[in-house]
Amino acid sequence: MKAITFQGVKNVEVKNVEDPKIVKDDDIIVKVTSTTICGSDLHLIRGRMPKMPKGFIIGHEAMGIVEEIGKEVNKVKKGDRVVVPFPIACGHCWYCNHDLWSQCDNSNEHGEVGGVFGYSELFGGYDGGQAEYLRVPYANIGPRIIPEELTDEQALFLTDIxxxxxxxxxxxxxxxxxxxxxxxxxxxxxxxxxxxxxxxxxxxxxxxxxxxxxxxxxxxxxxxxxxxxxxxxxxxxxxxxxxxxxxxxxxxxxxxxxxxxxxxxxxxxxxxxxxxxxxxxxxxxxxxxxxxxxxxxxxxxxxxxxxxxxxxxxxxxxxGQCPAHTYIDRILNLLKENKFDATDIITHRMSLADGKKAYELFDQKLDNCIKVVLKP
Missing domain, CATH: 3.40.50.720 (NAD(P)-binding Rossmann-like Domain)
Structure with a gap:
């Protein structure tokens, strides 16, 4: 598959990388239909986040279609369209039970903070969502099914911002x-x-x-x-x-x-x-x-x-890091009722293949760029 990868400070490249696989029984594989660049991704490419290996797949704001499910997954099924919150949370530790999902005790064996997609080894070393496919762990906890009446652009930002x-x-x-x-x-x-x-x-x-x-x-x-x-x-x-x-x-x-x-x-x-x-x-x-x-x-x-x-x-x-799981459902209801809209901040729509150019526009604030949506 194609994915945006970290290749060093101020250097990202779209590369062909290995497709993700089911690792644990509560994993799913999502075929990404929309993803985006977050301002916090710029910390990575500016060299301000440690433990960023060359070739690391970036991105923590992604949504798409469930392509494959592990045998213990029961909250989503193949074919469902889902958003994936950026923190990775197990759903049963003390922090998850107290709505501090971003501080999950079990999602990051590399440090004291919870796991985050595409955000360095420090945050768990999980591959990111600026890719054609994404492995999502703890799939009975994080992903939320999106109704057909909402477009990707209406729902995508439920992942983080x-x-x-x-x-x-x-x-x-x-x-x-x-x-x-x-x-x-x-x-x-x-x-x-x-x-x-x-x-x-x-x-x-x-x-x-x-x-x-x-x-x-x-x-x-x-x-x-x-x-x-x-x-x-x-x-x-x-x-x-x-x-x-x-x-x-x-x-x-x-x-x-x-x-x-x-x-x-x-x-x-x-x-x-x-x-x-x-x-x-x-x-x-x-x-x-x-x-x-x-x-x-x-x-x-x-x-x-x-x-x-x-x-x-x-x-x-x-x-701190937002415990996003707590807020997705209530905001999703507001979106469905047309009580809130975030799509006006989208200034650029580009192909994932143009990821390097998209990062340049966003990082250097060119062409009045506020938010880029990428399509694999």
């Missing part, structure tokens, strides 16, 4: 009347802005530095969009225009924020896991007693993290 953005807003405790700041106008940030409006926020302020993404954010009702390059101190400016700060700040950027010269050096030397500019803005933009919800991916430890700023102002910090 729809649950992640929803969870980021819910985790921040957004309620009716709140002022919410969303850092980042990439796919997750744009959807978080929509969810904040859905949950009743009265004021939504989006922050980015890419003009076309800011313009897209401004097409949403209630969203004010700021380019942080226009301000000497964006966090302090937000505090000023909100008379004390936002009730909730949602960081959808993580370590991919704008890096200072020192951070670039420290990151290159592996002394730091990337930028902390977003979390610094968050520390200034949130009101006393407010909440910062972090869904953007951060790497290793960070120098000069603004811990004291949070402590002294009674800020609640919430963060």
């Amino acid at each position: 729809l649950p992640t953005s929803y969870w980021g807003v819910e985790n921040g405790g957004v309620k009716s009347g709140d002022t919410v700041v969303v850092l980042g106008c990439g796919p997750v940030g744009l959807l978080a802005q929509k969810w904040a409006a859905y949950m009743g926020a009265s004021r939504i302020i989006a922050v980015d530095n890419i003009d076309y993404r800011i313009a897209h954010a401004q097409t949403f009702n209630k969203v004010e969009a700021l380019n942080f390059k226009d301000y000497d101190n964006t966090g302090e400016y937000i505090k000023e225009i909100t008379q004390g700060g936002a009730d909730v700040v949602i960081d959808c950027v993580g370590m991919d924020g704008e890096m200072s010269a020192m951070e670039k050096v420290e990151t290159a030397l592996k002394l730091q896991g990337g930028s902390k500019s977003a979390i610094e803005i968050a520390s200034q933009a949130v009101r006393k007693g407010g909440t910062v919800s972090v869904v953007g991916v951060y790497g290793s430890r960070y120098n000069n993290f603004p811990f004291g700023d949070f402590f002294s102002r009674n800020i609640t910090l919430k963060m």
Whole structure:
């Protein structure tokens, strides 16, 4: 089969690789009909994630048709169209039983975090979904059957960015009347802005530095969009225009924020896991007693993290990998009822064979690229 593979920093290639096989009795093989590139995939190709062997198949957002099932699979059958949530979860450990699916104790023998498709040996070493076929373990737990009335494009983002953005807003405790700041106008940030409006926020302020993404954010009702390059101190400016700060700040950027010269050096030397500019803005933009919800991916430890700023102002910090299984069904119901739509963020539709070009567009923010859907 063909698959997008990691070949080194800033280098992905579409290669012919071995087809996946049933390994355990509760596995399925999915013939992928749609897949996509996630912003967190860029951490891999930028060399910020350890244990990425050459030839590793990337991708954790995929859906398709069940092609083959193990003999213990009873929740799906051959021919079903399914989405596959990005965390791999066993369904019976303490963490799965407490809705912390992304922290499953049994899906990753290589580390303390749960398994994730296509996200390095550190996250279990599972082949990813940017391929023609995908092996899905624990198939009685993760995959969800998609009704025929929904297109692939309507359902595909249930794999990650729809649950992640929803969870980021819910985790921040957004309620009716709140002022919410969303850092980042990439796919997750744009959807978080929509969810904040859905949950009743009265004021939504989006922050980015890419003009076309800011313009897209401004097409949403209630969203004010700021380019942080226009301000000497964006966090302090937000505090000023909100008379004390936002009730909730949602960081959808993580370590991919704008890096200072020192951070670039420290990151290159592996002394730091990337930028902390977003979390610094968050520390200034949130009101006393407010909440910062972090869904953007951060790497290793960070120098000069603004811990004291949070402590002294009674800020609640919430963060982590979204337990996507918890949210898929409720969001799926909203999609079926036409109460939420995420397809407007799709800017490019390309063949899997053009995966290298798709990564270039997304990584370098060319041709106004926000989200690419790939068809094997």
